[in-house]
Amino acid sequence: MSSALVGIGPTPVEVPPVVHTLAARLRSGAAVVPVWRNEYGGLTVRLGSIPAPPRTTSSYLKWVPDDSACPDPLAEADRLVWASSFTRVPHVLDAGRDAHGSWLLTAAVEADGDVATSAVEPRWRAYAERAAIAIGVGLRRFHDALPTDTCPFVRTARMRVDALTTDETAPLAHAERATISAALGDPPPVDRLVVCHGDATVPNTLLDQVGRFAAHVDVGDLGVGDRWSDIAVTTRSVTRRYGAGLEPLVLAAYGVAPDRERTTYYRALWDAEEAVRARRTPPDHQPAGR
Ligand SMILES: Nc1ncnc2c1ncn2[C@@H]1O[C@H](COP(=O)(O)OP(=O)(O)O)[C@@H](O)[C@H]1O
Ligand SMILES: [Mg+2]
Numbered sequence: 001m002s003s004a005l006v007g008i009g010p011t012p013v014e015v016p017p018v019v020h021t022l023a024a025r026l027r028s029g030a031a032v033v034p035v036w037r038n039e040y041g042g043l044t045v046r047l048g049s050i051p052a053p054p055r056t057t058s059s060y061l062k063w064v065p066d067d068s069a070c071p072d073p074l075a076e077a078d079r080l081v082w083a084s085s086f087t088r089v090p091h092v093l094d095a096g097r098d099a100h101g102s103w104l105l106t107a108a109v110e111a112d113g114d115v116a117t118s119a120v121e122p123r124w125r126a127y128a129e130r131a132a133i134a135i136g137v138g139l140r141r142f143h144d145a146l147p148t149d150t151c152p153f154v155r156t157a158r159m160r161v162d163a164l165t166t167d168e169t170a171p172l173a174h175a176e177r178a179t180i181s182a183a184l185g186d187p188p189p190v191d192r193l194v195v196c197h198g199d200a201t202v203p204n205t206l207l208d209q210v211g212r213f214a215a216h217v218d219v220g221d222l223g224v225g226d227r228w229s230d231i232a233v234t235t236r237s238v239t240r241r242y243g244a245g246l247e248p249l250v251l252a253a254y255g256v257a258p259d260r261e262r263t264t265y266y267r268a269l270w271d272a273e274e275a276v277r278a279r280r281t282p283p284d285h286q287p288a289g290r
Pocket of ligand 1: 107109218
């Protein structure tokens, strides 16, 4: 998840007892350090030694409560395993489900002997141009590396709109579904089919210690679709996280000219999906003060 992501600090985050229990079972004796909480009750903790900085021997445990609107960690594990043959994504150590929720345990991504860390870390705001370029380069590498013809996951605009407007588990009245469909209009013609990351935002891009692209995380929505589905979301995330004016840098680093129509469409589709996810999220999963 990402446009919906809520950073962990400065508010202390209480790690639920079920997550402590799970962490102790998966990595006995490891310190549990919360690193990220999303809007839908999902929590990611780093398991490893204290104090920070993280070590390359650390692992990351994402835990999602069973009634969450987050993509299923088990589905993400399948995508990570498939994608890892072609591109840098975390190595899956464990994934599972119990009565409380689902989880994914991955090895810390290493870059030149250090742990690669998220581009959303505050230090990159001082080097926003460098980070924006790394994010554009990283997205292009991802799109160039993953093969569409053998990818088992498909997520076209049409499928996403159908899911929004026909999915009976979404808490929408018939009239609302019709409104969403009409507001979005028909998807624009495909520019280039690629394997899309699905949530290619600043928090989900890892950089090395000097700000070069290192890897992607959070591929639960990976699937074949128009590349603008990712590009539109990436450019907006960069300007939201680092500041206005950086979109042309991301596009140049990716190697594509601006495309207003597709950018507008895919941002609107993303926003519609996020709105429905928010409606499916129990109030106790939503962080206070938003
Ligand atoms: N294997 C990993 N190596 C390094 N950092 C990771 C790893 N897995 C997760 N992270 C960190 O944890 C954050 C949250 O993980 P993510 O899968 O994006 O959860 P969410 O679905 O809640 O956004 C990421 O933005 C990244 O900073
Ligand atoms: Mg994420």
